[in-house]
Amino acid sequence: MSGAMEERPLVRNAGPGIAYEEPLVFELSRPGRTGASLPELDVPAVDPAGVLPAGALRDDCPGLPELSEVEVVRHFTRLSTWNAAVDLGLYPLGSCTMKYNPKLNEKVARLPGFAGAHPLQPVELAQGILELCWRLERALAEITGMDRVSLQPAAGAQGEFAGVMMIRAYHRSRGEDRRKLLIPDTAHGTNPASAALNGFEVVAVPSGPDGVLHPEAVAPLMGPDVAGLMLTNPNTLGLFEDHIVRICEIVHASGGLVYGDGANLNALLGIARPGDLGLDVMHLNLHKTFSTPHGGGGPGSGPVAVKNVLAPHLPVPVVRKREASEGGGFDLDYEFPRSIGRLHGNLGNAGMWVRAWTYLRSLGPDGLRRCAEMAVLNANYLKARLEGAFHVPYDRPVMHECVFSDKRLADTGVTTLDVAKRLIDHGYHPPTVYFPLVVHGALMIEPTESESLEGLDRFAETLLAIAREARADPETLKNAPHRTRLTRLDETRAARRPVLRWQPPSGS
Amino acid sequence: MRYIPHTDADVRRMLETIGVDHLDALFACIPEKLRLARPLDVPRASSEQEVLAELGALAARNAHTDRFTWFLGAGTYPHFIPAAVDALASRAEFTTSYTPYQPEISQGTLQAIFEWQTMICGLTGLEVANASLYDGASAGAEAALMAMRATRRSKVVVAAGLHPHYLDVLRTYLSGLPSEIVLGARGNDGRAASVASLVDDETACVIVQQPAFLGPVQDLARLSGEAHASGALLVSVTSEALSLGLLRAPGELGADIACGEAQSFGVPMGFGGPHLGFLAARAALLRQMPGRLVGETVDARGQRGFVLTLSTREQHIRRERATSNICTNQGLCLLMATIYLSLLGRVGLRELAELNFAKAEYARARVRAAPGLRLPLAAPVFNEFVVGVPDAAAALARARDAGLLGGLDLAPFAPELGPAVLVCTTELASRASIDALVAAFAGAA
Numbered sequence: 001m002s003g004a005m006e007e008r009p010l011v012r013n014a015g016p017g018i019a020y021e022e023p024l025v026f027e028l029s030r031p032g033r034t035g036a037s038l039p040e041l042d043v044p045a046v047d048p049a050g051v052l053p054a055g056a057l058r059d060d061c062p063g064l065p066e067l068s069e070v071e072v073v074r075h076f077t078r079l080s081t082w083n084a085a086v087d088l089g090l091y092p093l094g095s096c097t098m099k100y101n102p103k104l105n106e107k108v109a110r111l112p113g114f115a116g117a118h119p120l121q122p123v124e125l126a127q128g129i130l131e132l133c134w135r136l137e138r139a140l141a142e143i144t145g146m147d148r149v150s151l152q153p154a155a156g157a158q159g160e161f162a163g164v165m166m167i168r169a170y171h172r173s174r175g176e177d178r179r180k181l182l183i184p185d186t187a188h189g190t191n192p193a194s195a196a197l198n199g200f201e202v203v204a205v206p207s208g209p210d211g212v213l214h215p216e217a218v219a220p221l222m223g224p225d226v227a228g229l230m231l232t233n234p235n236t237l238g239l240f241e242d243h244i245v246r247i248c249e250i251v252h253a254s255g256g257l258v259y260g261d262g263a264n265l266n267a268l269l270g271i272a273r274p275g276d277l278g279l280d281v282m283h284l285n286l287h288k289t290f291s292t293p294h295g296g297g298g299p300g301s302g303p304v305a306v307k308n309v310l311a312p313h314l315p316v317p318v319v320r321k322r323e324a325s326e327g328g329g330f331d332l333d334y335e336f337p338r339s340i341g342r343l344h345g346n347l348g349n350a351g352m353w354v355r356a357w358t359y360l361r362s363l364g365p366d367g368l369r370r371c372a373e374m375a376v377l378n379a380n381y382l383k384a385r386l387e388g389a390f391h392v393p394y395d396r397p398v399m400h401e402c403v404f405s406d407k408r409l410a411d412t413g414v415t416t417l418d419v420a421k422r423l424i425d426h427g428y429h430p431p432t433v434y435f436p437l438v439v440h441g442a443l444m445i446e447p448t449e450s451e452s453l454e455g456l457d458r459f460a461e462t463l464l465a466i467a468r469e470a471r472a473d474p475e476t477l478k479n480a481p482h483r484t485r486l487t488r489l490d491e492t493r494a495a496r497r498p499v500l501r502w503q504p505p506s507g508s
Numbered sequence: 509m510r511y512i513p514h515t516d517a518d519v520r521r522m523l524e525t526i527g528v529d530h531l532d533a534l535f536a537c538i539p540e541k542l543r544l545a546r547p548l549d550v551p552r553a554s555s556e557q558e559v560l561a562e563l564g565a566l567a568a569r570n571a572h573t574d575r576f577t578w579f580l581g582a583g584t585y586p587h588f589i590p591a592a593v594d595a596l597a598s599r600a601e602f603t604t605s606y607t608p609y610q611p612e613i614s615q616g617t618l619q620a621i622f623e624w625q626t627m628i629c630g631l632t633g634l635e636v637a638n639a640s641l642y643d644g645a646s647a648g649a650e651a652a653l654m655a656m657r658a659t660r661r662s663k664v665v666v667a668a669g670l671h672p673h674y675l676d677v678l679r680t681y682l683s684g685l686p687s688e689i690v691l692g693a694r695g696n697d698g699r700a701a702s703v704a705s706l707v708d709d710e711t712a713c714v715i716v717q718q719p720a721f722l723g724p725v726q727d728l729a730r731l732s733g734e735a736h737a738s739g740a741l742l743v744s745v746t747s748e749a750l751s752l753g754l755l756r757a758p759g760e761l762g763a764d765i766a767c768g769e770a771q772s773f774g775v776p777m778g779f780g781g782p783h784l785g786f787l788a789a790r791a792a793l794l795r796q797m798p799g800r801l802v803g804e805t806v807d808a809r810g811q812r813g814f815v816l817t818l819s820t821r822e823q824h825i826r827r828e829r830a831t832s833n834i835c836t837n838q839g840l841c842l843l844m845a846t847i848y849l850s851l852l853g854r855v856g857l858r859e860l861a862e863l864n865f866a867k868a869e870y871a872r873a874r875v876r877a878a879p880g881l882r883l884p885l886a887a888p889v890f891n892e893f894v895v896g897v898p899d900a901a902a903a904l905a906r907a908r909d910a911g912l913l914g915g916l917d918l919a920p921f922a923p924e925l926g927p928a929v930l931v932c933t934t935e936l937a938s939r940a941s942i943d944a945l946v947a948a949f950a951g952a953a
Contacts, residue, residue: 116574129567132566315680342673345583429610452514502623
C-alpha cells in the first residue's frame with residue numbers, strides 16, 4: 001500500500017501547479033480605475049453639502065483601492081489558491097467537524113426567495129422561510145431529544161450564551177440567585193467565557209484518569225449556590241461521558257440544570273439523544289453537524305434546544321404555527337414575558353437554516369444515522385492504525401474523534417506543532433493541536449464520515465511516515481512546512497509589534 | 509447516500525482492523541438503555557431533484573427583490589450586488605476552509621481579513637478593526653461591553669435613534685452583568701437630543717446610531733463632546749454602512765469605537781442573516797477588542813505573511829477572562845464585503861452613496877408636494893426617512909398592489925409619530941418607482 005502511494009503522492013507541489021505571488025489589494029490600486037458601473041442618475045443631482053450640515057461630509061474614502069473588475073477577480077482568485085479547504089482534501093480539525101458541504105445546499109440558499117427576502121417583510125410574504133424555520137426547529141428537537149428549539153443564535157458561542165442565560169433566568173424565576181457554574185477541564189474555551197459573560201463564577205471540574213467526568217467529582221461541588229453544569233458529550237477527548245445519567249441526577253437533585261455543548265453531536269445522530277440522557281439545554285452547530293460551510297471562520301449558526309422547563313425563557317421572537325381557525329400558516333410571537341430577550345438584530349443566520357434543512361431532507365433518518373456510524377468508524381479506524389506510533393492518553397473506544405499525546409515524540413525533540421506543520425507538506429490540513437488542555441501536546445483528529453477508506457489509509461501512512469521521520473530526520477520536521485509558498489510564520493513578532501492594517505509607504 | 513463513500517466491503521475491512529465485528533460494537537461505550545431504539549422521526553430522504561423542487565416551492569412563497577421594487581430597509585438594505593462578488597466568494601477554497609489557525613495554508617483568508625481591517629479603519633477613521641462580529645446588533649453590544657471594561661464603569665447612555673432591535677440585544681447582552689442602560693430623548697427634528705444631563709462619572713459610553721434608525725443624520729461631534737466631558741467613550745453604531753461613503757468618518761468626529769452592520773457591502777439580505785458585524789476602535793483600546801485580529805508578520809525566509817494575532821484576549825486562551833466568548837464569526841460575509849469594496853473602490857463607493865442620497869432627496873421632495881403626506885422629522889437624512897401617511901397599513905397595501913414593497917410600518921416602533929412608514933431609497937429605486945410609491949401612499953391610483 002505504501003508503495004502505491006509513493007508512486008502517486010497526494011501533492012507534488014504547493015498550490016495549483018503555480019504559486020502566484022499577489023500583493024495587497026491596496027498596492028495594486030491605480031487612480032482612475034473602477035470595478036463597478038452605477039446606474040445613471042435619473043433624479044435631479046443634488047449637492048450633499050447644500051443639504052447636510054457643515055462638517056458632516058467626508059472628503060474622500062481613504063483605505064479603499066481603485067481597481068478594474070479583472071484585477072479584483074484575479075486578486076481574490078489568487079488569494080483563494082493559498083487556502084487549504086475541504087473540497088481540496090482531508091481537513092481533520094478536531095471538534096470542528098469539517099465534513100463535506102453539499103453543493104445542493106449552496107444552490108438552494110441562493111434562490112431569490114431565500115437570498116432576496118427581508119427579515120421585516122410582512123409575515124404573509126415570508127411564509128416559505130417561516131415554514132422552513134418551523135420544520136427545522138421540530139427536526140432538531142427530535143434529533144436532540146429536546147422539546148423546543150430557537151434558531152436565533154448566530155453561532156455556537158451565542159447559542160451557549162443564550163443557553164446559560166436561560167439557566168440564569170430559570171433560577172431567577174424561582175427566586176434563586178445561584179452564582180456558580182461547574183465546567184469540566186476538558187471544555188471548549190467558549191464555555192467558561194459564556195458563563196462569565198452571564199456573570200457566573202466558573203468552577204472547574206477535573207475529569208477522571210479515564211478522561212470522563214465522574215459523579216464523585218461533581219457531587220461535592222454541588223450546592224444551593226450552583227446553577228448547574230456545562231458539559232460536552234462526547235467530550236473533547238472524543239469519549240462518551242458514560243456517567244452522564246448519574247451526573248445529571250446529582251445536578252438536578254440539588255436544583256441545578258445541565259447544559260450540553262453540542263459541538264460533537266455528529267457522533268450521536270440517530271444513535272442517542274442528549275435530551276434522553278438528562279440534559280436540559282444545549283446548542284448545536286449547523287456549520288459542524290449539519291454541513292453548512294465554515295467559510296474561513298463563519299458564518300455559523302448555533303440553535304439552542306431546551307426542555308419544556310426552559311421554554312418560557314427562549315429568545316424572542318418565536319416562530320409560531322397558527323391554528324386553522326386563525327387561517328393557518330406561520331407568524332412571529334413576541335409574547336414571552338419571561339424570555340431572555342433578543343440575541344440577533346433579525347431572526348438569526350437564516351441562510352444557514354436553509355442549507356441545514358436541505359441537508360436534512362437529503363439525508364433522512366437513515367442518512368443521519370449513517371453519518372454518525374461512519375464518523376465513529378473513521379475515528380476508530382484511524383486510532384487503530386496510528387496507536388502503535390502515537391501515544392493514546394485515554395485508551396478507550398472513541399466516538400467521532402481521537403486524541404493523541406506527544407509522549408512518543410518526547411525523546412526526538414520534535415513537537416506536536418512540528419508534526420502538524422509536516423502534514424501540510426503532504427497536502428493535509430493539520431488536526432487541532434494542543435487542545436484539549438488536559439492532554440500534553442494534544443493532536444486531535446476528527447476525520448468525519450466524508451473520508452473514504454483509501455483517504456484514511458493514505459493519511460495514516462503519512463502520519464506513520466512522519467513518526468519515523470521524527471527519529472531519522474527531526475530537522476526536516478522542525479522546519480516544516482517546506483512545500484508551501486510561505487514557510488513557518490513568526491507569530492511572536494506579529495503579537496509584539498502589531499501591524500493590523502496596511503498604510504501607504506511614508507512619503508507617497 | 510451520495511455524501512458518504514463507504515462500501516460494505518470497506519466497512520467490513522475497517523471493523524476488522526479495529527477488532528470488532530459489528531458497527532454497533534463501536535457504540536458499546538453508550539449504555540444500551542441510553543441508545544435510541546427507533547429511527548429518528550424526521551422526513552425520509554429525498555433525491556437531489558426532489559429536494560430542489562421542494563425547497564424551490566418554499567422559496568417561491570417569499571417576497572423578494574426580484575418580485576417587488578424594494579423600499580424596506582430598517583437595518584437590512586436592498587442594494588445591487590455585482591456578479592463578481594458571489595462568483596469569487598463561492599470559491600470552495602474560501603467557503604470550505606475554517607478559521608485560519610494554520611497560517612501557512614490559510615494565507616488567502618488571512619490576507620483578505622487584513623484587507624478588510626484596513627478598509628474598515630479607513631471608512632471609520634479609526635486605527636484598529638477586527639475580523640467581524642455576528643451582526644450590527646451584537647457589534648453594538650460588544651462595543652458597550654468593551655467600553656465598560658476599558659473605563660471600569662457600568663452605565664451605558666443610549667442616545668435617541670438606536671435601532672430598536674439593537675437596543676433589545678444590548679439589554680440581553682448586559683442583563684447578566686452589573687450595568688445600567690439609560691435612554692436619551694429624541695429632538696423635534698428627529699436627531700438625538702442632548703445627553704449631557706444623563707452622562708456622569710459612572711458612564712462607560714454614549715451609544716449613538718448614525719444615521720438614526722428613523723433616518724436623520726446625527727450630530728456626532730456634539731454627542732462626543734458630551735460623552736468625553738465626563739470621561740465616557742463615544743460609540744457610533746451604523747446599520748446602513750453605505751452612509752460611510754458619504755458621511756464623515758465617525759473617528760474624525762470623536763467616536764472612540766465605531767461599529768455596526770456592513771450587510772450593505774455586497775451581502776444578500778437573506779431574510780436577515782448571515783450579515784456582517786464590524787467593529788473598529790482607537791489603538792489605545794486594542795487589548796479590549798472582541799473577536800479575531802489578523803496581523804502582518806514574516807515567515808522564516810523573511811517573506812511577508814499574515815497570522816491571527818493577540819489571541820490572548822480570546823476565549824480559547826483566556827477562557828472565563830476573555831474579552832468576549834465569540835469564536836466563529838462572519839468570515840465569508842467579510843470576504844464578500846472586501847470584494848465589494850474593492851470593486852466599488854475609493855470613487856465608486858462615494859458615487860453610490862451620493863446616488864442613494866439623491867434618490868432620498870428626490871423622494872422627500874415628492875412627498876412634501878403630495879397631498880396628505882408629511883415628513884414629520886425635519887433633519888437631513890442619508891437614504892432613509894419617515895413618511896407620515898393617513899393610514900399606514902392601507903398605504904403599504906396600495907403600494908404592494910403596485911409591485912412596491914413600500915417600507916416599514918412604524919406603529920410598533922414609533923407610535924408617537926402617528927401613522928407613518930419608514931422608507932429607504934437605494935440605487936434599486938428608479939425615479940418612476942419612487943413616483944409610483946408616492947402616488948400609492950397618497951392614495952391616487
